[in-house]
Amino acid sequence: MTTAYYTHDDCKLHEMGSWHPECPQRLQAIEDQLIASRIKDLLDCRDAPLASEASLARVHSADAIYRIRENCPSERSEYEHFPLDADTALNAYSWKASLRAAGAAIAATDAVLNAEVENAFCAVRPPGHHATAKESMGFCMFNNVAVAVRHALDVRGLKRIAIVDFDVHHGNGTEDIFRNDAAVLMVGFFQHPYYPYSGTEQPASNMVNIPVPAHSQGQEIRSLVEQHWLPALRAYRPEMIFISAGFDAHREDDMGQLGLVEADYVWITRAVMQIADEFAQGRVVSCLEGGYNLSALGRSVAAHIKVLAGLD
Incomplete structure:
Protein backbone atom coordinates (compact mmCIF):
# COMPACT_ATOMS: atom_id res chain seq x y z
CA MET A 1 0.00 0.00 0.00
CA THR A 2 1.46 3.37 -1.03
CA THR A 3 0.90 6.35 1.25
CA ALA A 4 1.97 9.85 0.23
CA TYR A 5 3.35 12.14 2.93
CA TYR A 6 3.00 15.84 2.15
CA THR A 7 4.78 18.56 4.08
CA HIS A 8 6.97 21.63 3.49
CA ASP A 9 9.49 23.63 5.47
CA ASP A 10 7.43 26.79 4.85
CA CYS A 11 4.89 25.35 7.29
CA LYS A 12 7.53 25.55 10.02
CA LEU A 13 8.10 29.28 9.45
CA HIS A 14 4.60 30.31 10.49
CA GLU A 15 4.53 30.94 14.23
CA MET A 16 2.31 32.92 16.59
CA GLY A 17 4.69 33.60 19.47
CA SER A 18 7.12 31.50 21.50
CA TRP A 19 4.37 30.81 24.05
CA HIS A 20 1.88 29.46 21.52
CA PRO A 21 1.01 25.73 21.60
CA GLU A 22 0.44 25.62 17.83
CA CYS A 23 4.17 25.79 17.21
CA PRO A 24 6.61 24.82 14.44
CA GLN A 25 8.03 22.08 16.66
CA ARG A 26 4.86 20.08 16.09
CA LEU A 27 5.95 19.15 12.57
CA GLN A 28 9.48 18.35 13.71
CA ALA A 29 8.11 16.05 16.43
CA ILE A 30 6.13 14.13 13.80
CA GLU A 31 9.10 13.83 11.47
CA ASP A 32 11.40 12.72 14.30
CA GLN A 33 8.96 10.00 15.34
CA LEU A 34 8.53 8.77 11.76
CA ILE A 35 12.30 8.49 11.42
CA ALA A 36 12.71 6.82 14.81
CA SER A 37 9.95 4.36 13.94
CA ARG A 38 11.57 3.65 10.56
CA ILE A 39 8.40 4.64 8.79
CA LYS A 40 9.43 7.70 6.81
CA ASP A 41 11.52 5.84 4.24
CA LEU A 42 8.49 3.68 3.45
CA LEU A 43 6.34 6.67 2.50
CA ASP A 44 6.11 8.56 -0.78
CA CYS A 45 7.40 11.90 0.55
CA ARG A 46 6.30 14.94 -1.44
CA ASP A 47 6.63 18.71 -1.08
CA ALA A 48 3.37 20.57 -0.55
CA PRO A 49 2.70 22.97 -3.43
CA LEU A 50 1.14 26.40 -3.07
CA ALA A 51 -2.64 26.54 -3.36
CA SER A 52 -4.04 29.07 -5.82
CA GLU A 53 -6.30 31.85 -4.62
CA ALA A 54 -8.95 30.46 -6.96
CA SER A 55 -8.89 27.19 -4.99
CA LEU A 56 -9.30 29.09 -1.72
CA ALA A 57 -12.14 31.15 -3.18
CA ARG A 58 -14.25 28.03 -3.73
CA VAL A 59 -14.58 27.94 0.07
CA HIS A 60 -13.58 31.30 1.54
CA SER A 61 -14.85 34.82 1.00
CA ALA A 62 -12.67 37.38 -0.77
CA ASP A 63 -12.44 39.31 2.50
CA ALA A 64 -11.18 36.27 4.42
CA ILE A 65 -8.45 35.69 1.83
CA TYR A 66 -7.55 39.39 1.68
CA ARG A 67 -7.25 39.66 5.46
CA ILE A 68 -4.53 37.01 5.60
CA ARG A 69 -2.72 37.98 2.42
CA GLU A 70 -2.53 41.70 3.18
CA ASN A 71 -1.86 41.69 6.92
CA CYS A 72 1.22 39.51 7.20
CA PRO A 73 4.07 41.62 8.64
CA SER A 74 7.14 42.30 6.54
CA GLU A 75 9.89 39.68 6.56
CA ARG A 76 12.09 42.42 7.97
CA SER A 77 9.84 42.37 11.07
CA GLU A 78 10.71 38.81 12.09
CA TYR A 79 9.09 38.98 15.54
CA GLU A 80 6.03 41.05 14.66
CA HIS A 81 2.55 39.51 14.70
CA PHE A 82 -0.85 40.62 13.41
CA PRO A 83 -3.75 39.31 15.54
CA LEU A 84 -6.73 37.70 13.81
CA ASP A 85 -8.41 36.75 17.07
CA ALA A 86 -7.37 36.26 20.69
CA ASP A 87 -5.31 33.14 19.94
CA THR A 88 -4.66 33.32 16.18
CA ALA A 89 -2.04 35.56 14.60
CA LEU A 90 -0.04 36.13 11.44
CA ASN A 91 3.70 36.46 11.10
CA ALA A 92 5.73 37.27 8.02
CA TYR A 93 5.48 33.71 6.69
CA SER A 94 1.86 32.87 7.50
CA TRP A 95 0.48 33.55 4.00
CA LYS A 96 2.91 31.18 2.32
CA ALA A 97 2.51 28.53 5.05
CA SER A 98 -1.27 28.72 4.69
CA LEU A 99 -1.01 28.27 0.92
CA ARG A 100 1.25 25.24 1.47
CA ALA A 101 -1.20 23.71 3.96
CA ALA A 102 -4.17 24.03 1.61
CA GLY A 103 -2.01 23.12 -1.38
CA ALA A 104 -0.93 19.89 0.27
CA ALA A 105 -4.54 18.83 0.75
CA ILE A 106 -5.39 19.59 -2.88
CA ALA A 107 -2.30 17.82 -4.21
CA ALA A 108 -2.99 14.80 -2.02
CA THR A 109 -6.54 14.68 -3.36
CA ASP A 110 -5.32 14.66 -6.94
CA ALA A 111 -2.64 12.06 -6.24
CA VAL A 112 -5.19 9.71 -4.68
CA LEU A 113 -7.81 10.27 -7.39
CA ASN A 114 -5.16 9.77 -10.08
CA ALA A 115 -4.23 6.44 -8.42
CA GLU A 116 -0.63 7.58 -7.96
CA VAL A 117 -0.97 6.56 -4.30
CA GLU A 118 -3.68 4.80 -2.33
CA ASN A 119 -3.97 7.38 0.41
CA ALA A 120 -2.13 10.38 1.86
CA PHE A 121 -1.28 12.22 5.06
CA CYS A 122 -0.61 15.96 5.09
CA ALA A 123 1.73 17.06 7.88
CA VAL A 124 0.97 20.75 7.56
CA ARG A 125 0.23 23.81 9.61
CA PRO A 126 -1.58 26.06 10.22
CA PRO A 127 -4.48 23.67 10.82
CA GLY A 128 -7.86 24.37 9.28
CA HIS A 129 -11.07 22.95 10.73
CA HIS A 130 -12.07 26.05 12.73
CA ALA A 131 -11.80 28.38 9.72
CA THR A 132 -15.27 29.28 8.46
CA ALA A 133 -16.11 30.62 5.03
CA LYS A 134 -15.67 34.19 6.28
CA GLU A 135 -13.42 34.01 9.34
CA SER A 136 -10.06 32.65 10.47
CA MET A 137 -10.09 31.50 14.09
CA GLY A 138 -8.85 28.90 16.57
CA PHE A 139 -5.25 28.70 15.24
CA CYS A 140 -6.67 28.17 11.70
CA MET A 141 -6.24 30.38 8.62
CA PHE A 142 -7.88 28.50 5.72
CA ASN A 143 -9.90 25.32 6.03
CA ASN A 144 -7.49 22.89 4.35
CA VAL A 145 -9.84 19.90 4.30
CA ALA A 146 -12.77 21.98 3.06
CA VAL A 147 -10.67 23.44 0.25
CA ALA A 148 -9.63 19.92 -0.82
CA VAL A 149 -13.19 18.58 -0.57
CA ARG A 150 -14.48 21.44 -2.73
CA HIS A 151 -11.72 20.65 -5.25
CA ALA A 152 -12.79 17.00 -5.32
CA LEU A 153 -16.42 17.99 -5.90
CA ASP A 154 -16.09 20.93 -8.28
CA VAL A 155 -12.94 20.06 -10.21
CA ARG A 156 -12.74 16.27 -10.01
CA GLY A 157 -16.46 15.58 -10.23
CA LEU A 158 -17.09 13.45 -7.14
CA LYS A 159 -20.65 13.35 -5.84
CA ARG A 160 -20.43 12.02 -2.26
CA ILE A 161 -17.62 12.80 0.16
CA ALA A 162 -17.32 11.99 3.85
CA ILE A 163 -15.31 14.01 6.35
CA VAL A 164 -14.18 12.37 9.59
CA ASP A 165 -13.08 14.76 12.36
CA PHE A 166 -11.56 13.32 15.54
CA ASP A 167 -10.04 16.46 17.03
CA VAL A 168 -10.86 17.26 20.66
CA HIS A 169 -12.55 20.45 19.40
CA HIS A 170 -15.63 20.58 17.19
CA GLY A 171 -14.81 21.37 13.55
CA ASN A 172 -17.14 24.35 13.47
CA GLY A 173 -15.57 25.84 10.35
CA THR A 174 -16.07 22.69 8.32
CA GLU A 175 -19.67 22.43 9.50
CA ASP A 176 -20.25 26.07 8.60
CA ILE A 177 -18.93 25.53 5.08
CA PHE A 178 -20.81 22.31 4.31
CA ARG A 179 -23.99 22.76 6.34
CA ASN A 180 -26.91 21.06 4.51
CA ASP A 181 -24.73 20.20 1.51
CA ALA A 182 -25.96 16.79 0.35
CA ALA A 183 -22.61 16.10 -1.35
CA VAL A 184 -20.85 15.98 2.03
CA LEU A 185 -21.40 13.91 5.17
CA MET A 186 -19.38 14.98 8.22
CA VAL A 187 -18.95 12.78 11.29
CA GLY A 188 -17.09 13.82 14.40
CA PHE A 189 -16.74 13.61 18.14
CA PHE A 190 -15.53 16.42 20.37
CA GLN A 191 -15.33 17.38 24.01
CA HIS A 192 -18.36 19.35 25.16
CA PRO A 193 -18.80 21.88 26.60
CA TYR A 194 -15.53 23.18 25.21
CA TYR A 195 -14.13 25.55 22.59
CA PRO A 196 -15.59 26.54 20.15
CA TYR A 197 -18.84 25.82 22.04
CA SER A 198 -20.67 24.60 18.96
CA GLY A 199 -21.92 21.44 17.30
CA THR A 200 -24.80 20.64 19.63
CA GLU A 201 -27.48 23.22 18.79
CA GLN A 202 -29.53 22.01 15.82
CA PRO A 203 -26.74 20.46 13.75
CA ALA A 204 -27.46 20.21 10.06
CA SER A 205 -28.93 17.04 8.61
CA ASN A 206 -25.59 16.03 7.05
CA MET A 207 -23.68 16.31 10.34
CA VAL A 208 -23.21 13.40 12.76
CA ASN A 209 -21.91 15.28 15.78
CA ILE A 210 -21.06 13.35 18.93
CA PRO A 211 -20.38 15.62 21.92
CA VAL A 212 -18.67 13.79 24.76
CA PRO A 213 -17.95 14.94 28.32
CA ALA A 214 -14.49 15.63 29.68
CA HIS A 215 -12.56 12.55 30.83
CA SER A 216 -14.25 10.23 28.33
CA GLN A 217 -11.96 7.29 27.58
CA GLY A 218 -11.08 5.46 24.40
CA GLN A 219 -13.51 2.58 24.84
CA GLU A 220 -16.41 5.00 25.25
CA ILE A 221 -15.39 6.80 22.07
CA ARG A 222 -15.07 3.51 20.16
CA SER A 223 -18.59 2.52 21.18
CA LEU A 224 -19.99 5.83 20.00
CA VAL A 225 -18.17 5.50 16.68
CA GLU A 226 -19.66 2.04 16.20
CA GLN A 227 -23.15 3.24 17.12
CA HIS A 228 -23.23 6.50 15.16
CA TRP A 229 -20.40 7.06 12.69
CA LEU A 230 -20.13 3.71 11.00
CA PRO A 231 -23.84 3.18 10.21
CA ALA A 232 -24.09 6.73 8.83
CA LEU A 233 -20.99 6.28 6.69
CA ARG A 234 -22.17 2.94 5.32
CA ALA A 235 -25.59 4.36 4.50
CA TYR A 236 -23.97 7.32 2.73
CA ARG A 237 -21.54 5.23 0.65
CA PRO A 238 -18.87 7.92 0.19
CA GLU A 239 -16.70 8.01 -2.91
CA MET A 240 -13.77 9.42 -0.91
CA ILE A 241 -13.00 10.11 2.75
CA PHE A 242 -11.14 13.07 4.21
CA ILE A 243 -9.88 13.04 7.79
CA SER A 244 -9.42 16.11 9.97
CA ALA A 245 -6.83 14.37 12.09
CA GLY A 246 -6.52 16.10 15.43
CA PHE A 247 -4.57 14.31 18.14
CA ASP A 248 -5.36 16.61 21.06
CA ALA A 249 -7.89 14.13 22.46
CA HIS A 250 -4.85 12.15 23.68
CA ARG A 251 -4.74 11.71 27.44
CA GLU A 252 -1.31 13.40 27.61
CA ASP A 253 -2.47 16.54 25.79
CA ASP A 254 -3.30 19.43 28.11
CA MET A 255 -5.32 21.20 25.42
CA GLY A 256 -8.29 18.94 26.21
CA GLN A 257 -9.50 16.51 28.82
CA LEU A 258 -10.22 13.34 26.87
CA GLY A 259 -8.45 10.03 27.40
CA LEU A 260 -7.48 8.58 24.03
CA VAL A 261 -4.17 6.79 23.45
CA GLU A 262 -2.35 5.64 20.31
CA ALA A 263 -4.29 2.36 20.19
CA ASP A 264 -7.54 4.31 19.92
CA TYR A 265 -6.29 6.27 16.91
CA VAL A 266 -5.22 2.97 15.35
CA TRP A 267 -8.71 1.55 15.90
CA ILE A 268 -10.46 4.64 14.49
CA THR A 269 -8.17 4.73 11.45
CA ARG A 270 -8.80 1.06 10.72
CA ALA A 271 -12.55 1.59 11.00
CA VAL A 272 -12.44 4.52 8.59
CA SER A 286 -5.83 12.80 6.13
CA CYS A 287 -4.77 16.31 7.20
CA LEU A 288 -3.21 17.31 10.51
CA GLU A 289 -5.35 19.45 12.78
CA GLY A 290 -4.64 19.64 16.53
CA GLY A 291 -2.22 17.84 18.85
CA TYR A 292 0.00 19.88 21.16
CA ASN A 293 1.87 17.51 23.45
CA LEU A 294 4.84 16.93 21.17
CA SER A 295 5.62 13.39 22.29
CA ALA A 296 2.01 12.22 22.18
CA LEU A 297 1.52 13.96 18.83
CA GLY A 298 4.51 12.27 17.23
CA ARG A 299 3.55 8.84 18.52
CA SER A 300 -0.11 9.21 17.55
CA VAL A 301 0.60 10.44 14.02
CA ALA A 302 3.08 7.59 13.52
CA ALA A 303 0.44 5.10 14.66
CA HIS A 304 -2.15 6.68 12.34
CA ILE A 305 0.20 6.64 9.35
CA LYS A 306 1.24 3.03 9.99
CA VAL A 307 -2.38 1.99 9.52
CA LEU A 308 -2.78 4.14 6.40
CA ALA A 309 0.37 2.59 4.93
CA GLY A 310 -0.58 -0.99 5.86
CA LEU A 311 2.38 -1.28 8.24
CA ASP A 312 0.33 -2.12 11.32
Missing part, protein backbone atom coordinates in the same frame (compact mmCIF):
# COMPACT_ATOMS: atom_id res chain seq x y z
CA MET A 273 -10.22 2.63 6.15
CA GLN A 274 -12.64 -0.29 6.15
CA ILE A 275 -15.42 2.07 5.07
CA ALA A 276 -13.11 3.52 2.42
CA ASP A 277 -12.28 0.03 1.15
CA GLU A 278 -15.96 -0.91 0.98
CA PHE A 279 -17.24 2.16 -0.85
CA ALA A 280 -14.44 4.54 -1.89
CA GLN A 281 -11.78 2.36 -3.52
CA GLY A 282 -9.67 2.93 -0.40
CA ARG A 283 -9.33 6.65 -1.16
CA VAL A 284 -8.41 8.56 2.02
CA VAL A 285 -6.72 11.93 2.53
Whole structure:
Protein backbone atom coordinates (compact mmCIF):
# COMPACT_ATOMS: atom_id res chain seq x y z
CA MET A 1 0.00 0.00 0.00
CA THR A 2 1.46 3.37 -1.03
CA THR A 3 0.90 6.35 1.25
CA ALA A 4 1.97 9.85 0.23
CA TYR A 5 3.35 12.14 2.93
CA TYR A 6 3.00 15.84 2.15
CA THR A 7 4.78 18.56 4.08
CA HIS A 8 6.97 21.63 3.49
CA ASP A 9 9.49 23.63 5.47
CA ASP A 10 7.43 26.79 4.85
CA CYS A 11 4.89 25.35 7.29
CA LYS A 12 7.53 25.55 10.02
CA LEU A 13 8.10 29.28 9.45
CA HIS A 14 4.60 30.31 10.49
CA GLU A 15 4.53 30.94 14.23
CA MET A 16 2.31 32.92 16.59
CA GLY A 17 4.69 33.60 19.47
CA SER A 18 7.12 31.50 21.50
CA TRP A 19 4.37 30.81 24.05
CA HIS A 20 1.88 29.46 21.52
CA PRO A 21 1.01 25.73 21.60
CA GLU A 22 0.44 25.62 17.83
CA CYS A 23 4.17 25.79 17.21
CA PRO A 24 6.61 24.82 14.44
CA GLN A 25 8.03 22.08 16.66
CA ARG A 26 4.86 20.08 16.09
CA LEU A 27 5.95 19.15 12.57
CA GLN A 28 9.48 18.35 13.71
CA ALA A 29 8.11 16.05 16.43
CA ILE A 30 6.13 14.13 13.80
CA GLU A 31 9.10 13.83 11.47
CA ASP A 32 11.40 12.72 14.30
CA GLN A 33 8.96 10.00 15.34
CA LEU A 34 8.53 8.77 11.76
CA ILE A 35 12.30 8.49 11.42
CA ALA A 36 12.71 6.82 14.81
CA SER A 37 9.95 4.36 13.94
CA ARG A 38 11.57 3.65 10.56
CA ILE A 39 8.40 4.64 8.79
CA LYS A 40 9.43 7.70 6.81
CA ASP A 41 11.52 5.84 4.24
CA LEU A 42 8.49 3.68 3.45
CA LEU A 43 6.34 6.67 2.50
CA ASP A 44 6.11 8.56 -0.78
CA CYS A 45 7.40 11.90 0.55
CA ARG A 46 6.30 14.94 -1.44
CA ASP A 47 6.63 18.71 -1.08
CA ALA A 48 3.37 20.57 -0.55
CA PRO A 49 2.70 22.97 -3.43
CA LEU A 50 1.14 26.40 -3.07
CA ALA A 51 -2.64 26.54 -3.36
CA SER A 52 -4.04 29.07 -5.82
CA GLU A 53 -6.30 31.85 -4.62
CA ALA A 54 -8.95 30.46 -6.96
CA SER A 55 -8.89 27.19 -4.99
CA LEU A 56 -9.30 29.09 -1.72
CA ALA A 57 -12.14 31.15 -3.18
CA ARG A 58 -14.25 28.03 -3.73
CA VAL A 59 -14.58 27.94 0.07
CA HIS A 60 -13.58 31.30 1.54
CA SER A 61 -14.85 34.82 1.00
CA ALA A 62 -12.67 37.38 -0.77
CA ASP A 63 -12.44 39.31 2.50
CA ALA A 64 -11.18 36.27 4.42
CA ILE A 65 -8.45 35.69 1.83
CA TYR A 66 -7.55 39.39 1.68
CA ARG A 67 -7.25 39.66 5.46
CA ILE A 68 -4.53 37.01 5.60
CA ARG A 69 -2.72 37.98 2.42
CA GLU A 70 -2.53 41.70 3.18
CA ASN A 71 -1.86 41.69 6.92
CA CYS A 72 1.22 39.51 7.20
CA PRO A 73 4.07 41.62 8.64
CA SER A 74 7.14 42.30 6.54
CA GLU A 75 9.89 39.68 6.56
CA ARG A 76 12.09 42.42 7.97
CA SER A 77 9.84 42.37 11.07
CA GLU A 78 10.71 38.81 12.09
CA TYR A 79 9.09 38.98 15.54
CA GLU A 80 6.03 41.05 14.66
CA HIS A 81 2.55 39.51 14.70
CA PHE A 82 -0.85 40.62 13.41
CA PRO A 83 -3.75 39.31 15.54
CA LEU A 84 -6.73 37.70 13.81
CA ASP A 85 -8.41 36.75 17.07
CA ALA A 86 -7.37 36.26 20.69
CA ASP A 87 -5.31 33.14 19.94
CA THR A 88 -4.66 33.32 16.18
CA ALA A 89 -2.04 35.56 14.60
CA LEU A 90 -0.04 36.13 11.44
CA ASN A 91 3.70 36.46 11.10
CA ALA A 92 5.73 37.27 8.02
CA TYR A 93 5.48 33.71 6.69
CA SER A 94 1.86 32.87 7.50
CA TRP A 95 0.48 33.55 4.00
CA LYS A 96 2.91 31.18 2.32
CA ALA A 97 2.51 28.53 5.05
CA SER A 98 -1.27 28.72 4.69
CA LEU A 99 -1.01 28.27 0.92
CA ARG A 100 1.25 25.24 1.47
CA ALA A 101 -1.20 23.71 3.96
CA ALA A 102 -4.17 24.03 1.61
CA GLY A 103 -2.01 23.12 -1.38
CA ALA A 104 -0.93 19.89 0.27
CA ALA A 105 -4.54 18.83 0.75
CA ILE A 106 -5.39 19.59 -2.88
CA ALA A 107 -2.30 17.82 -4.21
CA ALA A 108 -2.99 14.80 -2.02
CA THR A 109 -6.54 14.68 -3.36
CA ASP A 110 -5.32 14.66 -6.94
CA ALA A 111 -2.64 12.06 -6.24
CA VAL A 112 -5.19 9.71 -4.68
CA LEU A 113 -7.81 10.27 -7.39
CA ASN A 114 -5.16 9.77 -10.08
CA ALA A 115 -4.23 6.44 -8.42
CA GLU A 116 -0.63 7.58 -7.96
CA VAL A 117 -0.97 6.56 -4.30
CA GLU A 118 -3.68 4.80 -2.33
CA ASN A 119 -3.97 7.38 0.41
CA ALA A 120 -2.13 10.38 1.86
CA PHE A 121 -1.28 12.22 5.06
CA CYS A 122 -0.61 15.96 5.09
CA ALA A 123 1.73 17.06 7.88
CA VAL A 124 0.97 20.75 7.56
CA ARG A 125 0.23 23.81 9.61
CA PRO A 126 -1.58 26.06 10.22
CA PRO A 127 -4.48 23.67 10.82
CA GLY A 128 -7.86 24.37 9.28
CA HIS A 129 -11.07 22.95 10.73
CA HIS A 130 -12.07 26.05 12.73
CA ALA A 131 -11.80 28.38 9.72
CA THR A 132 -15.27 29.28 8.46
CA ALA A 133 -16.11 30.62 5.03
CA LYS A 134 -15.67 34.19 6.28
CA GLU A 135 -13.42 34.01 9.34
CA SER A 136 -10.06 32.65 10.47
CA MET A 137 -10.09 31.50 14.09
CA GLY A 138 -8.85 28.90 16.57
CA PHE A 139 -5.25 28.70 15.24
CA CYS A 140 -6.67 28.17 11.70
CA MET A 141 -6.24 30.38 8.62
CA PHE A 142 -7.88 28.50 5.72
CA ASN A 143 -9.90 25.32 6.03
CA ASN A 144 -7.49 22.89 4.35
CA VAL A 145 -9.84 19.90 4.30
CA ALA A 146 -12.77 21.98 3.06
CA VAL A 147 -10.67 23.44 0.25
CA ALA A 148 -9.63 19.92 -0.82
CA VAL A 149 -13.19 18.58 -0.57
CA ARG A 150 -14.48 21.44 -2.73
CA HIS A 151 -11.72 20.65 -5.25
CA ALA A 152 -12.79 17.00 -5.32
CA LEU A 153 -16.42 17.99 -5.90
CA ASP A 154 -16.09 20.93 -8.28
CA VAL A 155 -12.94 20.06 -10.21
CA ARG A 156 -12.74 16.27 -10.01
CA GLY A 157 -16.46 15.58 -10.23
CA LEU A 158 -17.09 13.45 -7.14
CA LYS A 159 -20.65 13.35 -5.84
CA ARG A 160 -20.43 12.02 -2.26
CA ILE A 161 -17.62 12.80 0.16
CA ALA A 162 -17.32 11.99 3.85
CA ILE A 163 -15.31 14.01 6.35
CA VAL A 164 -14.18 12.37 9.59
CA ASP A 165 -13.08 14.76 12.36
CA PHE A 166 -11.56 13.32 15.54
CA ASP A 167 -10.04 16.46 17.03
CA VAL A 168 -10.86 17.26 20.66
CA HIS A 169 -12.55 20.45 19.40
CA HIS A 170 -15.63 20.58 17.19
CA GLY A 171 -14.81 21.37 13.55
CA ASN A 172 -17.14 24.35 13.47
CA GLY A 173 -15.57 25.84 10.35
CA THR A 174 -16.07 22.69 8.32
CA GLU A 175 -19.67 22.43 9.50
CA ASP A 176 -20.25 26.07 8.60
CA ILE A 177 -18.93 25.53 5.08
CA PHE A 178 -20.81 22.31 4.31
CA ARG A 179 -23.99 22.76 6.34
CA ASN A 180 -26.91 21.06 4.51
CA ASP A 181 -24.73 20.20 1.51
CA ALA A 182 -25.96 16.79 0.35
CA ALA A 183 -22.61 16.10 -1.35
CA VAL A 184 -20.85 15.98 2.03
CA LEU A 185 -21.40 13.91 5.17
CA MET A 186 -19.38 14.98 8.22
CA VAL A 187 -18.95 12.78 11.29
CA GLY A 188 -17.09 13.82 14.40
CA PHE A 189 -16.74 13.61 18.14
CA PHE A 190 -15.53 16.42 20.37
CA GLN A 191 -15.33 17.38 24.01
CA HIS A 192 -18.36 19.35 25.16
CA PRO A 193 -18.80 21.88 26.60
CA TYR A 194 -15.53 23.18 25.21
CA TYR A 195 -14.13 25.55 22.59
CA PRO A 196 -15.59 26.54 20.15
CA TYR A 197 -18.84 25.82 22.04
CA SER A 198 -20.67 24.60 18.96
CA GLY A 199 -21.92 21.44 17.30
CA THR A 200 -24.80 20.64 19.63
CA GLU A 201 -27.48 23.22 18.79
CA GLN A 202 -29.53 22.01 15.82
CA PRO A 203 -26.74 20.46 13.75
CA ALA A 204 -27.46 20.21 10.06
CA SER A 205 -28.93 17.04 8.61
CA ASN A 206 -25.59 16.03 7.05
CA MET A 207 -23.68 16.31 10.34
CA VAL A 208 -23.21 13.40 12.76
CA ASN A 209 -21.91 15.28 15.78
CA ILE A 210 -21.06 13.35 18.93
CA PRO A 211 -20.38 15.62 21.92
CA VAL A 212 -18.67 13.79 24.76
CA PRO A 213 -17.95 14.94 28.32
CA ALA A 214 -14.49 15.63 29.68
CA HIS A 215 -12.56 12.55 30.83
CA SER A 216 -14.25 10.23 28.33
CA GLN A 217 -11.96 7.29 27.58
CA GLY A 218 -11.08 5.46 24.40
CA GLN A 219 -13.51 2.58 24.84
CA GLU A 220 -16.41 5.00 25.25
CA ILE A 221 -15.39 6.80 22.07
CA ARG A 222 -15.07 3.51 20.16
CA SER A 223 -18.59 2.52 21.18
CA LEU A 224 -19.99 5.83 20.00
CA VAL A 225 -18.17 5.50 16.68
CA GLU A 226 -19.66 2.04 16.20
CA GLN A 227 -23.15 3.24 17.12
CA HIS A 228 -23.23 6.50 15.16
CA TRP A 229 -20.40 7.06 12.69
CA LEU A 230 -20.13 3.71 11.00
CA PRO A 231 -23.84 3.18 10.21
CA ALA A 232 -24.09 6.73 8.83
CA LEU A 233 -20.99 6.28 6.69
CA ARG A 234 -22.17 2.94 5.32
CA ALA A 235 -25.59 4.36 4.50
CA TYR A 236 -23.97 7.32 2.73
CA ARG A 237 -21.54 5.23 0.65
CA PRO A 238 -18.87 7.92 0.19
CA GLU A 239 -16.70 8.01 -2.91
CA MET A 240 -13.77 9.42 -0.91
CA ILE A 241 -13.00 10.11 2.75
CA PHE A 242 -11.14 13.07 4.21
CA ILE A 243 -9.88 13.04 7.79
CA SER A 244 -9.42 16.11 9.97
CA ALA A 245 -6.83 14.37 12.09
CA GLY A 246 -6.52 16.10 15.43
CA PHE A 247 -4.57 14.31 18.14
CA ASP A 248 -5.36 16.61 21.06
CA ALA A 249 -7.89 14.13 22.46
CA HIS A 250 -4.85 12.15 23.68
CA ARG A 251 -4.74 11.71 27.44
CA GLU A 252 -1.31 13.40 27.61
CA ASP A 253 -2.47 16.54 25.79
CA ASP A 254 -3.30 19.43 28.11
CA MET A 255 -5.32 21.20 25.42
CA GLY A 256 -8.29 18.94 26.21
CA GLN A 257 -9.50 16.51 28.82
CA LEU A 258 -10.22 13.34 26.87
CA GLY A 259 -8.45 10.03 27.40
CA LEU A 260 -7.48 8.58 24.03
CA VAL A 261 -4.17 6.79 23.45
CA GLU A 262 -2.35 5.64 20.31
CA ALA A 263 -4.29 2.36 20.19
CA ASP A 264 -7.54 4.31 19.92
CA TYR A 265 -6.29 6.27 16.91
CA VAL A 266 -5.22 2.97 15.35
CA TRP A 267 -8.71 1.55 15.90
CA ILE A 268 -10.46 4.64 14.49
CA THR A 269 -8.17 4.73 11.45
CA ARG A 270 -8.80 1.06 10.72
CA ALA A 271 -12.55 1.59 11.00
CA VAL A 272 -12.44 4.52 8.59
CA MET A 273 -10.22 2.63 6.15
CA GLN A 274 -12.64 -0.29 6.15
CA ILE A 275 -15.42 2.07 5.07
CA ALA A 276 -13.11 3.52 2.42
CA ASP A 277 -12.28 0.03 1.15
CA GLU A 278 -15.96 -0.91 0.98
CA PHE A 279 -17.24 2.16 -0.85
CA ALA A 280 -14.44 4.54 -1.89
CA GLN A 281 -11.78 2.36 -3.52
CA GLY A 282 -9.67 2.93 -0.40
CA ARG A 283 -9.33 6.65 -1.16
CA VAL A 284 -8.41 8.56 2.02
CA VAL A 285 -6.72 11.93 2.53
CA SER A 286 -5.83 12.80 6.13
CA CYS A 287 -4.77 16.31 7.20
CA LEU A 288 -3.21 17.31 10.51
CA GLU A 289 -5.35 19.45 12.78
CA GLY A 290 -4.64 19.64 16.53
CA GLY A 291 -2.22 17.84 18.85
CA TYR A 292 0.00 19.88 21.16
CA ASN A 293 1.87 17.51 23.45
CA LEU A 294 4.84 16.93 21.17
CA SER A 295 5.62 13.39 22.29
CA ALA A 296 2.01 12.22 22.18
CA LEU A 297 1.52 13.96 18.83
CA GLY A 298 4.51 12.27 17.23
CA ARG A 299 3.55 8.84 18.52
CA SER A 300 -0.11 9.21 17.55
CA VAL A 301 0.60 10.44 14.02
CA ALA A 302 3.08 7.59 13.52
CA ALA A 303 0.44 5.10 14.66
CA HIS A 304 -2.15 6.68 12.34
CA ILE A 305 0.20 6.64 9.35
CA LYS A 306 1.24 3.03 9.99
CA VAL A 307 -2.38 1.99 9.52
CA LEU A 308 -2.78 4.14 6.40
CA ALA A 309 0.37 2.59 4.93
CA GLY A 310 -0.58 -0.99 5.86
CA LEU A 311 2.38 -1.28 8.24
CA ASP A 312 0.33 -2.12 11.32
